[in-house]
Amino acid sequence: MNNQPVLFLDSGIGGLPYCRHFHGHNPAEPLVYVADRASFPYGPREQGELTGLLITLMKRLLRLFNPKVVVVACNTASVSALAALRKAFPGLPMVGTVPAIKPAVLESQQQRAGVLGTERTINDPYTMNLAARYRPDCTITGIAAPDLVEFVEHRYALADEAERRRAVVPYIEGFRAAGVDTVVLGCTHFLFLLKEFQWAAAPDIGIYDSIAGVSHRVEALLDRDEQTLRTDRGCGEAHLLVVTGASPLEPSWQRWADAFDLTLRRLEDLDPPENDLHAEALTIPDWIHR
Ligand code: DGL
Numbered sequence: 421m422n423n424q425p426v427l428f429l430d431s432g433i434g435g436l437p438y439c440r441h442f443h444g445h446n447p448a449e450p451l452v453y454v455a456d457r458a459s460f461p462y463g464p465r466e467q468g469e470l471t472g473l474l475i476t477l478m479k480r481l482l483r484l485f486n487p488k489v490v491v492v493a494c495n496t497a498s499v500s501a502l503a504a505l506r507k508a509f510p511g512l513p514m515v516g517t518v519p520a521i522k523p524a525v526l527e528s529q530q531q532r533a534g535v536l537g538t539e540r541t542i543n544d545p546y547t548m549n550l551a552a553r554y555r556p557d558c559t560i561t562g563i564a565a566p567d568l569v570e571f572v573e574h575r576y577a578l579a580d581e582a583e584r585r586r587a588v589v590p591y592i593e594g595f596r597a598a599g600v601d602t603v604v605l606g607c608t609h610f611l612f613l614l615k616e617f618q619w620a621a622a623p624d625i626g627i628y629d630s631i632a633g634v635s636h637r638v639e640a641l642l643d644r645d646e647q648t649l650r651t652d653r654g655c656g657e658a659h660l661l662v663v664t665g666a667s668p669l670e671p672s673w674q675r676w677a678d679a680f681d682l683t684l685r686r687l688e689d690l691d692p693p694e695n696d697l698h699a700e701a702l703t704i705p706d707w708i709h710r
Contacts, residue, residue, distance in 0.1 A: 421652035425450040425660075426638060427487035429477075431462040432573045434608035435493025436680050438517065442491070442635045443659070448651050449642070451659040452485050453682060455673075458665035460573060462496040463538025463566050463607075470540070471501040475508050477664070482509065484691050488649055489513045489641055491634065495606050496540045499547060513649075515637045519547060519606030520630040525555040527626065528602045532559045534595040534625075537606030539564040547606070561598040565591055565607070572609040577672055584616045592620040605629045658683040662690065 426446075428439040432455050439453045456462075459473050474497055481487070490512060492498045492505070498516030506514055519541065524533040533551065541547055542562040551560045571579075571587050579587070595603050603625055605611060610629075617627045642649045661682035663673055669686060677684035 421647070422488050422649050423450060423651050424486050424488040425452045426489045426491065426642075427451075427481060427485055428453045428491045428493045429456065429481070429497070430454075430494040430608055431456050431460040431496070432609065433676055434569075434572065434611070435491070435517075436676065437611040438491065438493040438608060438631055438634055440680055441631050442638055445635060446639060446642070450651060450657055451682075452481075452487065452662060453660065453680075454481060454662045454664070454687070456664045457669075461538070461566065461569055462494060463540050463564070463569055465540065467500045467540070467544075470497065471504045474501050474505060478505060478509060480687070480691060482512070484687075487512075489515065489638055491515045491517070491638055493517050493608050493634070495519055495608060495630075496538045499541050499544045513641050515634060515641065517608060517630055517634050518550065519604045520628045520633060521547070521550045521560075521604055521606075522554045524602040524604045524626075524628040525551050525558040525560075528555075528558055528600075530599055530601045531555075531557055532561065532598065532600045532602075534561045534563065534598065534600040534603040535606045536563050536565050536568075536591055536595075536603060536610060538569060539566060541606050561595060561600050563591055563594055565610075568613070569607060569609045572612045576612050577675065581616075584613060585619060588613050588616045588620050592617065592625065595625060600625065602626045602628060660685055662687050664688075 426449050428435045443451060456477060462470055492502060495517050498518050502516040519535050535547060542564040548560060601624060611631060621627050659682050661677045662685050663669055664687045674684055
C-alpha cells in the first residue's frame with residue numbers, strides 16, 4: 421500500500437478539472453496539484469526552454485512530495501516534453517495529456533476535424549502525426565488560442581456567461597467556416613469553457629476532450645500494481661494546491677483552492693530558496709574542492 425500522492429502539474433489552473441475528475445473516482449488517493457504560475461504561459465515557449473523548465477521544476481517536486489504517479493495535466497508540456505521527462509526520471513510513472521484526436525478524426529462525418537490548443541501544441545508535428553496515424557484521409561484544422569488560455573487563467577472567474585460565450589464563439593465560427601464537424605479541446609484550460617463550447621458548437625459540431633481518458637490511464641497504472649500503488653489510508657490528509665512564483669499570490673488562488681477543495685501552499689514557502697542552494701551545493705563538482 422502506498423500513501424504517496426498523485427501529483428498533477430500544469431502551468432496554471434488548466435489541470436484542475438482533470439484533478440477533480442480523478443478525485444471524484446478515486447476519493448481516497450492523496451493529491452498534490454501544482455500550478456506553475458512562475459512560468460505561465462507554457463504555450464509561447466520553445467521546446468528546449470520548456471523542457472528545461474519542467475525538468476528543473478520536477479526535480480524540486482519529486483524531492484518535496486515524492487509522488488507515486490505524475491500527471492502532466494497540460495497538452496503543451498506533454499506534447500513537447502513528456503519523452504524528455506520520462507527519460508530524465510526513469511522509473512517514475514507518468515501520464516501525459518494529449519489532444520483527444522483519435523475519436524475526433526474517427527467520428528468526423530465530413531472527414532474534417534479541428535484542434536484548438538496553444539501555439540506550441542498546434543505547431544508541434546506530434547499533434548498532426550497523431551491525426552494521420554488514426555485517419556490519414558481526415559483534414560485537420562489547427563487553431564492556436566493563446567488569448568483563450570489567458571482568458572481562462574485570469575478572467576474566467578470574473579466573467580459572466582455572456583462574456584464566456586463571447587470568448588469561444590470566434591473559434592467555433594473559425595472551425596465552422598473550415599467545414600469541421602468535430603473539435604478537440606487540446607488545452608486543459610479550455611475544459612473550464614466546455615459548456616460554452618458545446619453551446620456554440622451545437623448542433624453540427626461535436627466537442628471532444630481527454631479528461632476521462634487521462635483519469636482512466638492513471639487508474640489503470642494504480643490498479644496494475646494495486647498492492648504497491650493504491651493507498652490504504654483513505655483521505656486522511658489535505659489535498660494540496662501548490663503554486664509557484666513570487667509572493668504575494670493573487671487572491672484568486674485562494675478562491676480556486678476553496679472551489680476545488682484543496683489547501684493552498686506556495687512552493688517557495690514549502691521549499692525555500694536556501695534548500696535550493698543546499699541542493700545545488702550537493703551537486704558541486706569535485707574539482708571545486710581541489
Ligand atoms: N494548459 C496548458 C495546455 O494544456 C497550456 C496553457 C499555457 O499556455 O500555459 O496546453
